Structures are given as C-alpha cells and as structure tokens.
Amino acid sequence: MNNVIEIAGEKAVVTFDPEIRMLRGEFVELNGGADFYAESVHDLLEEGRKSLAVFLEMCTEKGIEPHRRFSGKFNVRLDRHDHAAAVIAAAAAGKSLNEWIVGVIKEAAA
Template sequence: MNNIIEIDGHKAVVSLDPDIGQLRGEFLGLNGGADFYADNIADLHKEGSLSLKVFLEVCAEKGISPFRKFSGRFNVRLNTETHEAAVVAARAANKSLNEWVADVIESAAHEE
C-alpha cells in the first residue's frame, strides 16, 4: 500500500521496502530521483527534507528545472465495454466524453 505525504510543500509517495525493512519515500513531479529511506515517519520527514534540499541544490547548480512539466494531455486505453459505458455516462450528464473523464479524474484526484 502506498501513501502520500507532504514534505516542505512537495508530495511524496511512501511505501514499505520489504527487502530492507524500511519506509521508502519518493517525491512526485520531479525531473529526477530524490528518494529517501527511514525506519519511522518522523525520520522519513527529516530524510525527505534533506533529499529534496540536495536535489534542488544540484538542479540549481546545473541550471536544470527540478520539476516536470505536464501538458494536460494523455491517452487512455479502455476495453470496448468500458469505453461505451463512459460515452453513455457522459451523454447522460450532457457532457463530452473528454469533459466527463476530466471531471471524474479531477474528483478522484482531489479526494482526501
């Protein structure tokens, strides 16, 4: 199971690495890797803060943008039955398929 935490204003996914018996954090939306490990949540926050600081410093030194840019476009592949059901649901909501999918994703992505 993965969980999202926020460290210094940046989101990171946290999972258990069973091979080493530690929590592993990985920042989301960065142009490179800034992962971090700890035995507990308090130390994970400390290690994450340090990892992010070092990553941002290296990016600044090299003149690299540390954050990924998102275009707002992506392709989704569905089985034909799900595609048809989504078209019907969109039409029932008086929306285009794109509008309906965007609304569903936005709602799901912002649930907490």
C-alpha cells in the same frame, strides 16, 4: 490521499517496501530521482527534507529545471467495453467524455 505527504511544498508518494521493510517516499513532480527511505514516518519526513534539499541544490548547480512540465494531455488505453461504459456515463451526466474524465480524475485526486 492517504499515501501522499508534503515536504517544503512538494508532494511525495509514500509506499512500503516489504523486501527491505522500510517506508519509501518519492517526489513525483520533480525531474529526477529524489526518493528517500526510512523506518518511521518521523524519520521519513526528515530524510525527505534532506533528499529534497540535495536534489534542489544539484539542480541549481547544473542549471536544471527541478519540476517536470505536464502538457495537460495524455492517452488512455482501455478495453472497448470500458470505453463504451465511460461514454454512456458521460452522456448520462450531460458531459462530453473529456469533461467527464476530467471530473472523475479531479475527484479521485482530491
């Protein structure tokens, strides 16, 4: 994944904000707003370290769990043609729709 960086073991998604002409990082597995901005990759990494440290310290002070909990379940809504195409692709691969979707997600997220 080209737009994901790791800082102190935490993954952050990086985007470019054209309005302010800066890079933005966001720790998406955390329970709150731990985002950070900079004009260069080097500075973004440094700002990310600072933002993460402040966020984790605040969580400790307030007794808050810093990481989001994921249930492993989510709903997907797509049009009926895409749904049918997914069922056909899963069957052609000899998998249930759930197994096929899990495989597609794992491949795309790797």
